[in-house]
Amino acid sequence: MITAPEKQTPVTSQSEKSTWQHLFSIPVIVAALGYFVDIYDLLLFGIVRIPSLTDMGLTETQISLEGASILNWQMTGLLVGGILWGVLGDKKGRLSVLFGSILTYSAANIACGFVQDPQTYKILRFIAGVGLAGELGAGITLVSEILPKHVRALATSFVAGVGLFGAVFAYFTVEAFGGWRTAYFIGGGMGITLLLLRLGVFESGLFNAVKHDKGVARGSFLSFFTDKRRLGIYLKCIAIGIPTWFVIGILATFSNEFGSLFGLTEPIKPGLSIMWCYVGLAAGDLISGVLSHALHSRKKAVAWMMLFTLAGVCVYLSGAVSSTFGAYAMFLWMGFGTGYWAMFVTIAAEQFGTNLRATAATTVPNMVRGTVVLMASFFSFAKPSLGVIMTTIVIGAVAFALGLYSTLTIPETHNRDLDFLES
Numbered sequence: 001m002i003t004a005p006e007k008q009t010p011v012t013s014q015s016e017k018s019t020w021q022h023l024f025s026i027p028v029i030v031a032a033l034g035y036f037v038d039i040y041d042l043l044l045f046g047i048v049r050i051p052s053l054t055d056m057g058l059t060e061t062q063i064s065l066e067g068a069s070i071l072n073w074q075m076t077g078l079l080v081g082g083i084l085w086g087v088l089g090d091k092k093g094r095l096s097v098l099f100g101s102i103l104t105y106s107a108a109n110i111a112c113g114f115v116q117d118p119q120t121y122k123i124l125r126f127i128a129g130v131g132l133a134g135e136l137g138a139g140i141t142l143v144s145e146i147l148p149k150h151v152r153a154l155a156t157s158f159v160a161g162v163g164l165f166g167a168v169f170a171y172f173t174v175e176a177f178g179g180w181r182t183a184y185f186i187g188g189g190m191g192i193t194l195l196l197l198r199l200g201v202f203e204s205g206l207f208n209a210v211k212h213d214k215g216v217a218r219g220s221f222l223s224f225f226t227d228k229r230r231l232g233i234y235l236k237c238i239a240i241g242i243p244t245w246f247v248i249g250i251l252a253t254f255s256n257e258f259g260s261l262f263g264l265t266e267p268i269k270p271g272l273s274i275m276w277c278y279v280g281l282a283a284g285d286l287i288s289g290v291l292s293h294a295l296h297s298r299k300k301a302v303a304w305m306m307l308f309t310l311a312g313v314c315v316y317l318s319g320a321v322s323s324t325f326g327a328y329a330m331f332l333w334m335g336f337g338t339g340y341w342a343m344f345v346t347i348a349a350e351q352f353g354t355n356l357r358a359t360a361a362t363t364v365p366n367m368v369r370g371t372v373v374l375m376a377s378f379f380s381f382a383k384p385s386l387g388v389i390m391t392t393i394v395i396g397a398v399a400f401a402l403g404l405y406s407t408l409t410i411p412e413t414h415n416r417d418l419d420f421l422e423s
Contacts, residue, residue, distance in 0.1 A: 022151045023158055027201050031139035033194055034102060035163025038135035039278070040170045041109050041187045045074060045125060047170055047271055048180035055180070056117060066118045073122040075373060077129020082366030083221055085134030089141065089358025090219030093211065095203050097138035097358065099195065105131025106191025113184035136160070137362025140345045145204040145357070149415050152346065153298070157289025160342030164285060167278035171271065206354045206419060216421060218355040221363065223422065230352075230422070234360065236406035237348040241368035243306055244281075244338040246399040249372035250379055250392060251316065252277045252331055257388055258316075259327060266324045276328045277335035284339015297414050298347050302340045303407050309337030310400050317389060317396075341365075350413035353422035375399070 022028070045052075049070075053063045081101070089097040108128035115121045143155050174183045210216050217223070224234040251258070252273040259268035284305065292301035312334040321327045349361035375395050382391040 022147050023155055025147075027146050028143055028155050028158060030194070030198055030201050031098075031143050032159045032162035033197070034098065034135050034139055035159055036166040036169070037102070037187065037190045037194055038105070038132055039163055039166030040173075040190065041105055041128060041166075042132050043167050043274070043278075044109070044170050044174075044183060044187055045070065046274070047174050048183060052115075052121075052180045053118065056121075058118070066121075070118065070122050070125050072373070074125040074129040075369065077126040077131075078133045078366045079370050081130035081133025082137070082363040083359075084130065086137060086359035086362030087219040087221055089134070089138050089362060090207075090355055093203050093207055094138050094142040094145070094358060095198075095201060097134045097362070098142065098198055098201070101131050101134030101138065102191050102195050102198075103131070104128075105135075106188045106195070107131075108188075109184050109191070110188030113181040113188070133366050134362055136163070136342075136345060136365055137349075137360075138358060140342065141349050141358045141361045142201075142204055144346060144349050144361075145206040145354070145418055146202075149417065152350075153289045153292040153301075153343065153414070155289075156342045156346040157285050157287075157292075160345075161282050161286035161289075161339075164278050164282035164339075164341075168275055168282075171275045209419075210354055210421065216355050219359050220356070221359055223356060224360075233351050233410060234364070236410045237344070237351060237360065237364045238367045238371075239402040239406035240302060240344045240347065240410070241341070241365060241403075242371055242399045243309060243396075243403040244341055244344075245368055245372050246375060246396055247309065247313070247331075247334045247338050248274065248277055250375055250395060251313070251334065253376075254379070254388075255327065255331070258392075259324070261388055262319055262321050262327075264321070264324055264327070268324055268327050272328060273331045276331040277338075280332045280335025280337070281339045281341060284336040285342045286339075287336075288340045288343045292343060292414065297412060298343060298350075299407055299410065299412050302343055302347070303404065305337050305340040305343075306400065306403055306407060309334055312337055313396055313400075317392060347410065347413055350416050350418065351411065353420045354418065356422045357418070 049067045050063060053067055058066060085097045085101055105128045108124050108131060112124050115124060139159055140156050143159060144152050147155050173186055177183060225231055253270055255268045255270050255273040288301050288305055292298050295301055312330060316330045321330055345361055345365050348364040349357050352360040378395060379391055
């Protein structure tokens with residue numbers, strides 16, 4: 001059940017500005033730069049995993065085992081942080097998350113630059129994961145609530161489009177400076193610098209209008225599970241994002257295995273596959289906002305992007321790739337198609353009332369990231385019997401079936417007013 005708040009801080013004064021003024025306003029720019037640093041730090045361990053663990057004296061076998069363990073600690077931190085920051089964002093405000101999350105992961109990444117053993121590494125990556133979980137959801141929520149509804153799709157896509165280039169910057173930072181410790185220091189330093197820039201950002205008027213209302217329950221994560229309608233929408237929001245991490249977590253991460261099956265003479269580097277995926281993602285996120293704006297529909301934009309991705313997956317798994325250049329081109333294609341990431345987080349934010357909006361927008365993307373553990377576990381379990389290609393087809397079929405069904409059946413939120421509450 002939803003109810004209108006008794007009073008609402010108006011944002012109509014913002015509507016007189018042009019679209020370009022909205023897109024380049026301080027909240028949007030700061031949110032975009034925050035996501036840029038977030039993605040940089042999120043993917044940095046994957047890039048420096050081998051050199052960092054090698055410097056600690058680990059053998060090749062130990063690097064494989066400890067590297068997987070450290071990554072799992074980081075992913076666990078993302079799941080925990082998603083709930084923590086989401087609840088905090090609805091209870092204390094969107095700005096509390098934007099300040100707290102970036103301070104947490106910046107400090108953890110600077111500390112990673114001094115780490116000397118795998119056990120400490122695990123703890124620090126867990127803390128970093130907790131901090132990284134809050135950035136995108138809080139940023140999308142704040143931007144969605146501050147800006148007029150007719151520019152929300154463009155603004156949130158701009159945030160993600162700029163932010164996803166952090167993955168490219170992380171790759172070339174490691175390549176340029178060589179030292180993995182330096183890369184961590186740079187990430188932490190960027191976060192601290194951005195923290196200072198956020199001092200000029202103001203809180204959401206929608207949140208301010210209800211924060212002193214004692215009769216409104218804010219930030220209750222369990223509320224998603226106490227109402228059938230709400231639970232169904234919440235699960236659909238998660239399902240929409242699963243194809244994105246199927247491409248990144250399975251196809252790109254294990255691209256070296258696919259390259260061997262395709263008989264490529266030159267091995268595919270998973271790091272480069274992921275980088276090209278994120279180049280495509282960044283471009284796709286910018287386009288998906290324009291597409292949604294033009295079609296006057298979030299659902300149609302996401303559905304077309306998802307079908308474009310599915311076509312690329314089919315071409316890739318058919319074995320049509322005959323060179324590493326072709327493989328990287330396919331990851332650019334599939335990455336572009338999955339560039340509805342910001343749109344799907346925006347959909348999650350727009351589905352729920354002000355008192356649950358930050359919780360939804362922050363937990364949903366981290367729940368999607370958590371499905372990578374399930375997909376990767378099934379991939380490892382089933383490929384000895386089904387083979388790599390058939391196992392991937394099974395995972396992909398489930399991911400895209402859930403994604404397309406959820407996209408087509410979830411309520412449309414284009415131009416929806418956000419001044420309502422969840423009862």
